[in-house]
Amino acid sequence: MTTVTEAPSKIDPRNWFSTETREKNGRRFAYLFLVVSITPILIGYSWLLIATFSVRTRGLLPVNAAGDIGGFTLNNWKFLDDVEIWKAMLNSFLIAVAMVIGVGIVSTAAGYALSRMSFVGRKAFLSMTLVLHAFKAEMLLIAIFFVLRWLGTKPLIGDLVGFNTVGGVALVMIALEIPLGVWLMKGFFDNLTWDMERAALIDGASRFRVWWQIMLPQIRPGIAALSLFTFIVGWNAYLVPFTFTIGTKFSNMPVFLNQQISDTAPVNWNLVAAIGMFQMIPLMIFFIFTQELLLNIYAGGSKGGN
Amino acid sequence: MTQDLEEAPPPAQPEALSVPRRSRYSSMRSTLTAYGFMAPVMVLVLGFFIIPGLILATLSFTSLADSNFQEAWEFIGFDNFTRLFGDAFFPKIFRNTLFYTFTTLALFNLGFALVLALVTTHIPRRSGFFFRLVWLLPRLTPSVVYIMMWQRIGAPSPFGIYNQIGPQFLGATGGNLIFGSATGAWIFVILVNGFVGASFGMIIFTSALESIPEDLITAAKVDGASTWQIIKDHKLPLIKWPLLFIATYQTLSLLTSFEFILLLTEGGPGLFTTEVWALTAYKRALKSYFGNSQWGFGASWAVVLVIVSLLLAIVYVKLFKFNELIEEPKIENL
Numbered sequence: 001m002t003t004v005t006e007a008p009s010k011i012d013p014r015n016w017f018s019t020e021t022r023e024k025n026g027r028r029f030a031y032l033f034l035v036v037s038i039t040p041i042l043i044g045y046s047w048l049l050i051a052t053f054s055v056r057t058r059g060l061l062p063v064n065a066a067g068d069i070g071g072f073t074l075n076n077w078k079f080l081d082d083v084e085i086w087k088a089m090l091n092s093f094l095i096a097v098a099m100v101i102g103v104g105i106v107s108t109a110a111g112y113a114l115s116r117m118s119f120v121g122r123k124a125f126l127s128m129t130l131v132l133h134a135f136k137a138e139m140l141l142i143a144i145f146f147v148l149r150w151l152g153t154k155p156l157i158g159d160l161v162g163f164n165t166v167g168g169v170a171l172v173m174i175a176l177e178i179p180l181g182v183w184l185m186k187g188f189f190d191n192l193t194w195d196m197e198r199a200a201l202i203d204g205a206s207r208f209r210v211w212w213q214i215m216l217p218q219i220r221p222g223i224a225a226l227s228l229f230t231f232i233v234g235w236n237a238y239l240v241p242f243t244f245t246i247g248t249k250f251s252n253m254p255v256f257l258n259q260q261i262s263d264t265a266p267v268n269w270n271l272v273a274a275i276g277m278f279q280m281i282p283l284m285i286f287f288i289f290t291q292e293l294l295l296n297i298y299a300g301g302s303k304g305g306n
Numbered sequence: 307m308t309q310d311l312e313e314a315p316p317p318a319q320p321e322a323l324s325v326p327r328r329s330r331y332s333s334m335r336s337t338l339t340a341y342g343f344m345a346p347v348m349v350l351v352l353g354f355f356i357i358p359g360l361i362l363a364t365l366s367f368t369s370l371a372d373s374n375f376q377e378a379w380e381f382i383g384f385d386n387f388t389r390l391f392g393d394a395f396f397p398k399i400f401r402n403t404l405f406y407t408f409t410t411l412a413l414f415n416l417g418f419a420l421v422l423a424l425v426t427t428h429i430p431r432r433s434g435f436f437f438r439l440v441w442l443l444p445r446l447t448p449s450v451v452y453i454m455m456w457q458r459i460g461a462p463s464p465f466g467i468y469n470q471i472g473p474q475f476l477g478a479t480g481g482n483l484i485f486g487s488a489t490g491a492w493i494f495v496i497l498v499n500g501f502v503g504a505s506f507g508m509i510i511f512t513s514a515l516e517s518i519p520e521d522l523i524t525a526a527k528v529d530g531a532s533t534w535q536i537i538k539d540h541k542l543p544l545i546k547w548p549l550l551f552i553a554t555y556q557t558l559s560l561l562t563s564f565e566f567i568l569l570l571t572e573g574g575p576g577l578f579t580t581e582v583w584a585l586t587a588y589k590r591a592l593k594s595y596f597g598n599s600q601w602g603f604g605a606s607w608a609v610v611l612v613i614v615s616l617l618l619a620i621v622y623v624k625l626f627k628f629n630e631l632i633e634e635p636k637i638e639n640l
Contacts, residue, residue, distance in 0.1 A: 026533060030425045034437045037422070040501065041443055043467055044455030051458075059470025106346040113343035117336065125344070131619045132355055139562045139584060139608050139615075142591040142601060143358035143365065175354030178347060207339045236448040239565045243592055254450045258569070261454065269458065269465075276451035283446050291439055294446075295509060 051273035076274035092252040096234030098170035103230045111185025132179045188222035225293045253279045365605035386606035403583040407560040414500025415556040419507025444501045453569040460484040485575040507552040514545040554622040
C-alpha cells in the first residue's frame with residue numbers, strides 16, 4: 001500500500017499536501033481503531049497472566065492480604081502434583097492427535113477426489129458440505145449418543161470408540177471437523193496445476209500413488225495448516241468430551257478445568273487461571289512459531305467466484 | 307494403471323475394436339477409484355450425520371426420558387411438537403435465537419470481520435498482520451479459559467476488571483455486569499461470540515482483498531476517488547463471493563451454536579433471558595438440572611432447528627447460486 005500513496009502525488013503535484021495529509025490521518029485513525037478493538041483481548045490475557053502468579057486480584061491488580069499491590073506466589077502451580085491433571089492432559093493429547101490423523105487422511109483423500117475426479121454424486125456432495133454445516137453435529141449430539149452406545153456394544157471396537165472412551169470422543173470430533181476440512185483441502189488441490197499429475201498418470205502410476213507421492217507433498221503447507229488447526233480444536237474440545245464422558249476418567253483438560261469452576265465450593269480463580277495457563281502452553285508455542293500458517297488456513301476455502 | 311493409458315492422447319490405441327468396451331470398463335474403474343477416495347468421508351457422514359439425523363427424527367416422536375430409558379420406546383405422535391409450540395417460553399426463545407444470530411452476524415461475524423479486513427490491509431503489511439494475529443487469539447483459546455476471562459472482566463467490584471477501569475456512565479457501577487441485567491447479559495453474550503466469530507471472515511476477506519490487483523486501486527485514486535468510494539465501488543463488488551459465503555456459513559454456525567452461552571450464562575440470568583434454541587434442545591435432552599432429561603422432547607427442539615437451518619441453507623445455496631461456484635474437475639479422464 002505504500003507505493004499507492006505516492007502514486008497520485010507524482011501525477012498531480014498540486015494535491016500533494018492534501019492527499020498526503022488525508023492518507024496520514026486515515027492511517028492514524030486505522031491504528032487507533034485497531035488498538036481499541038484488541039483491548040478486551042489484551043485485558044483478558046493480562047488478567048490470566050497476572051492471576052496465575054498472584055494470591056488474589058482486584059481487577060487487573062494483584063493484591064496481598066492488606067489490600068496493597070503485591071502477593072505474588074507460585075502456589076497456584078501446585079496442581080502439577082495432581083495425577084488427575086496429567087491424565088486429563090494425556091486424554092487431551094490423544095484426542096488431538098487422533099483428530100489430526102483422522103481429519104488429515106479423510107479430508108485429503110476426499111478433497112483430492114472432489115478436485116480431480118468426476119463421479120456421480122460429486123456436485124451433490126459439494127453442495128451438501130454447506131448443508132451439512134446446518135446439520136452440525138452439535139445439534140445431533142442427542143442422537144450421536146445412541147450411535148456411540150451401539151458402537152460400544154460391539155466387541156473390540158467397542159472398547160476403542162464406544163461411549164465414554166477417548167476414541168469415541170475423537171471419532172465424533174473428527175466427523176464434526178470433516179465438512180470444513182474437505183472443503184479446505186479441495187481448495188488447496190484446486191490451486192495446483194495438473195502437469196505433474198498427468199505425466200505420472202500417463203507413465204502408469206495409480207491414482208493412489210499419484211495422490212500419495214505427487215499431490216500430497218505439493219500441498220504440504222495446506223496440510224500443515226489443517227493439522228495445526230485440527231490439533232487446536234481437539235486440544236480445546238469441551239462440548240463433546242463433556243457430553244460423552246462420565247466422571248473424570250476420560251475427561252480432558254477443558255472439562256477438568258470447568259469442573260474446578262463449577263464446583264459448589266468457592267472458586268479459587270487464581271488456581272483456575274494457572275490451570276488455564278498451563279493448558280495454553282502448547283497453543284502459545286504454536287501461536288509464536290507458526291503465525292503464517294495460522295493466518296493462511298482458510299485461504300484454500302476462499303476461492304469464491306473471482 | 308493401464309486403463310488410464312487407453313484414453314491418454316499420446317499413446318497409440320492398441321486395438322481399435324476393443325476400445326469402446328475397454329473405455330466403459332475404464333470409466334467404471336475410475337468411478338470406483340473415486341468412491342474409494344470418498345469412502346472414509348462417506349462412512350463418517352453416514353454414521354455421524356445421516357443416521358443420527360434419522361435417530362433424532364425418530365426420537366422426537368417418542369416419550370423417551372431418564373425415567374423410562376430402559377423400556378421400549380413409546381411413540382406419542384406429535385405430542386412433543388404440540389408441547390414445544392405451546393411452551394410458555396417458546397416465543398421468547400424464538401425471539402432470542404433470531405436476535406442472537408442476526409445481531410452477532412451483522413455486528414461481528416460479517417460487519418467487524420469486513421472492517422478489520424479493510425483496515426488491516428490499508429496499513430503496512432506487517433502491522434496489519436500483527437493485528438489480525440491478535441484477533442485470531444480468541445479462536446485459538448480453549449473456550450473454558452476464554453469464557454473465564456470474560457467472566458473476570460464482567461465480575462462485580464472489587465474483582466471485576468471493567469468495574470475497575472471502565473467509566474461509570476458506561477455501566478461500570480460495581481455490580482455483576484453479566485448477571486446484573488438482561489441488557490448486560492446480552493452485551494456479553496454477543497461480545498463473547500463476536501470476538502471469536504469475526505476472525506473467520508476477517509481471514510477470508512483479507513485474502514480476497516489482497517488478491518485485488520493494485521493497479522485497479524491506484525487508477526481509482528488517480529481519478530480522485532475517496533477511500534470510501536474505492537471501498538464501495540471497487541473493493542466490495544470484487545469480494546462479493548466471499549461475503550455471501552461468510553454470510554451463509556456464519557448464519558448457520560450461529561443458529562446452531564450454544565457452547566459459549568452454556569458456559570457463560572447457561573441461558574440466564576433468570577428465566578430464559580439469553581437462552582437460544584440450540585441450548586434449549588441440548589439442556590432438555592442431555593443436561594437437565596432436575597435429573598430428568600427428556601430425550602424425546604429435547605430431540606423435537608433439535609429437529610425443528612435442523613429443519614429450519616436446512617431450509618435456510620437451501621435458500622442460501624439457491625439464492626446465491628453457490629452451485630455455479632463448483633468448478634468442473636480438472637482430470638475427468640486422461
